[in-house]
Amino acid sequence: MAKGDDIVRRKKNKANRKKQNRQKDSSAVSARVASMIAAKKRRKAGTRRMCQGMCFSLPTPDDPFNDFHGKNNVKRSEIKKSMPSKVNQKVLMKEKNAFLKKGSVPGGNMKVDSLEKMISEKVVNSNEDHEKLIASIHNVGQTGHAKSQISEIQPDRKVGTQSHEEQTFESSYCPSKYLMMCLKEIENALCHDGTYNSGEDKPLFITTWGVEFWKCYSAGMDVLEASGSSSDVEQIAWIASTAADAIARREKEGLLFTSPFLLFLAPSKEKAVKVRSICKPLKGLGIHTVSLHHGASLDRQINGLKSCEPEFLISTPERLLELLSLKAIDISGVSLLVIDGIESLLASGYLDAIKSIRQGISGKPHTVVFNDCFKYATIPAVRNLLIGSVYRLSLNDSIASQSACIIQSIDVCASKEEKTVKGISALNNVYSNQPLPQPLKVLYVVQKDSNIQELVVALKLNGYSVSSSSCFGVAEVKDSLDSKSNMGPSVSLLDSEQINTAELGEYGVVMIPDFVLSIDNYVHILTRMARNTVDGILHCFLTKDDAPYARPLVEILEQCGQEVPEALRNLCLA
Template identity: 55%
Template sequence: MAKGDDAVRKKLNKANRKKLRKDDRSSSSVTARVASIIAAKKRRQSGKRRKCQGMCFSLPTLEDPFNDRNGRKDFEKETKKVMLPHRDESEFLREKCKEIIRKNEKAKNPGLKNMKVTSLKNEQKKSLPFTSIDSAVQRSRIDSVRTKTQLSGKQEEACENSDCPSKYLIRCLNEIENSLRCDGTYSNEEDKPLFVSTWGVEFWKCYSAGKDVLETSGTSSTIEQIAWIVSSAADSISRKDEEGPSAASPFLLFLVASQEKAAKVRSVCKPLKVLGIHTVSIHPGASLDHQIQGLKSSEPEFMISTPERLLELLSLKAIDLSGISWLIVDGLESFHKHGYLDKVNSIRNYISRTTRAVVFDDCFRRACVPVVQTLLMGSVHRLSLNDSVTSQSACIIQSVNMSSLKEKLSKAVQILGQPFAQASKVLYVVGKDSQNHKLVAALKLKGHSISFVSACSEVGNSMELKGKMKPAVSMIDADQIHTSELGEYECVVIYDCTLSIESYVRILTNMARYTVNGVLHTFFTTEDAKLAGPLIKILEQCGQSVPEALRKMSVSSAIL
């Protein structure tokens, strides 16, 4: 019987599929001999062999004398090293800053940590029971002690976190340092990173305390100091952005005296653009219209400007400085040379009184003192890398009163009638003279309360007399100068100049630490002629005016 076309077609398709299957198997597989060799090699590499291969491929050993394991080794489990996750670099640097701050605090208060530990141990001992009480009560008390210690540990950790720079601030310092090192701009002899700067850590403490800063090292700002200032400002901006939208006006105003200084500050601020901090530099080197358009198109967080160009923009109402949170005045000596001190004072009138300020005072002339007093209105922290007399006594006016013994008493009492002395804490330095009781009686007659200061005493309060507040007057013996704290006194009167020149320097460099309105009055008579020469040297070093009568006394004493 003949087969149909469908049957023939099915048979052909089946043959073709079989043929194709055979070709695929032959191309992908190997012969049985090669497959056995490959399998034996794999077993040999893994240490598993057939029983028939045991004596052929292995010999008895001391560990396996009867060859029970057929040459197989006891593979120990590989102990995988647990790799700790890589900590963020900013967190590592933040811990380094915490370590620096701890070392500084331990140097100041070495016994603070031991006191904390002993107090905590004593608290645990007191809370633990000593009598035979039920075990349940004992467990409850022990649990309460543990919870207390855990809470105290968390509180200490929170305090430590608040007492060190944030991760964002250290990240800003890293960005600046990496950029400047690549450009070759920043090169430190000791090759220390920016975040371990002693000046930077001290500045951050003043900044976090909310105080104005007076920098009296005698130089203008360095790259290291600019980096810490702009990084701290960037940290404040990031925190404000978390709370809510910030104002449209710039956050920081950096006043410089020249275009070259503006370019230097701009190079330090430029790396922060990656973190969203935009900086604008305003100086006479560019056209005024171009700078006005730039200010309108961008909303910068930092603005670097010279006083003359900034006043032009303010006169045209192209910029508003009412929202400025931070004012940096860099180098009063350069402003004094260019004649910009009056312009700096006028710019301060456009800024709010609550604006915090940082002044780099490298000019120790008496003419610069009123400018500093205008710029710094709040509580001031003095920051300096220099321990010289000129830097430590910056902005303290030294007044030498040449008078006779009869005139000295009336002049000493008249000082308290000045407007400045009425609003400050006054200290009289007296010697072991029998005439001091006359001074005390004259001051009490004027309505002032008198308190004698020792090394541990505090300043007295003001008293009210006839509707007017009279400032309290403190008195101290000249022998106690080196053991007393003088930082709170803004007005010091050296009534008897019988003390040594070292005591005079001690008073000058330790008074008025929290203000820029310090005044030191010294009463000089013919009996103190031997101190005229050293006193003139100190007055000239500090840029103070020297009375002609004092110079004549110095010449006459040298001749004698």
């Protein structure tokens, strides 16, 4: 039976009255009370929210924490939107504002939707680049001895440097966003000038050398760049960005700088101009760079230094020394000292000027030396500039690069007794002529079936303590000598058969009394020893019976730029 129109109207009016009454009731109370009333109604109806479902369901083996509130078919979206970082947001907003100011976007009549699509694609690309950076950082340092030289940096922890106690800032597994932004600014400027092609060259922030340098700087270690060349664009960009990031971190801590933070000593005016052009894009981020060289008058540079306080100072040693003599600039607070092109500086006679500049810096700043030459003449200069623990940073696998600043001493002896005497004399010269903070560790590479007892007795009589494995039988002669002889420097003995498995990086002095090794083992020792110092010495003693090894050793010495002894050449001819 169909209902009449009056019945339908009455039901509709009744529903409207109930609705109005509910609205009056909810408006008569506060928002908090209304929410409580609504929650009570949901509890009575059994339609509680997902976050309030613990009352009407019990945990099960499939859902022990009752995450699904008794519902087995609850589907949750697992798609996560990739959100751009703050640095990417700033870059993208800058591009978007530039497009809007022009009134048009690339492509003519491009709509707003296409603009947003283009920006979203850039965000995805930037996120992929960031993932590449993280992957490269985890891969970098797996080769060589990076793990043994640089302490692991834990996130959200203060890193206490070993030789630079003044620098204690938080480091993480990857460089900061501000450092990435500095690299991006430099890269954009170089691409705009045409000096850097981002399409052909890989981005600056995934440069392997830069990541290694950042790790060294974070660990507070000095760096010897032993690739055999002067600094290039990528290396300068990473050094400048790392210094800018350190300045930003210290300013957050409330520290102020009255002198330049970075001092870059360039060998020529052209190199100083190049370094300044790379650092110039950081001016928009608050980093001011000044270049000092003979291209401008001295009075003009003095007036320019009075009007500004540069964070980065690039100069040739001679011009900087003139300004220091006139007290036109203060470099006592420099925290990062970079010396580029050591061979060119030595050829121009700037070594004394560099020493005077280094004495004008108070404390011990981070020091980076680009060793662009493997000649023996540069070794004393590098040793005067790098004192203490250093890190050898080189992506070149050549023998000369890996053995940079390690002196190879090869003596030709007439008998085995003469080899022992010369070995002890060379060891005494090492400790008497090198006033180091800590004595270098000494390693003797010997053969198990040789006369070890005579060598141990000679070492102990000269005040050295000997440590070795039990296979050499050193314990038999230990009690026959005075116990005071064990108070001297320690000398370790290593079986020649264990060369390839031993850790040689901690030894600064390696002695080979009997050349029972192959040339490959000799190269292995040369390129693996003294990884934390530039004072390494490798002594090797030959006799006439070792004449077949003379020619390969001469070639290695010539390749490393070291002087070949006349006795070794004669042995080679024999």
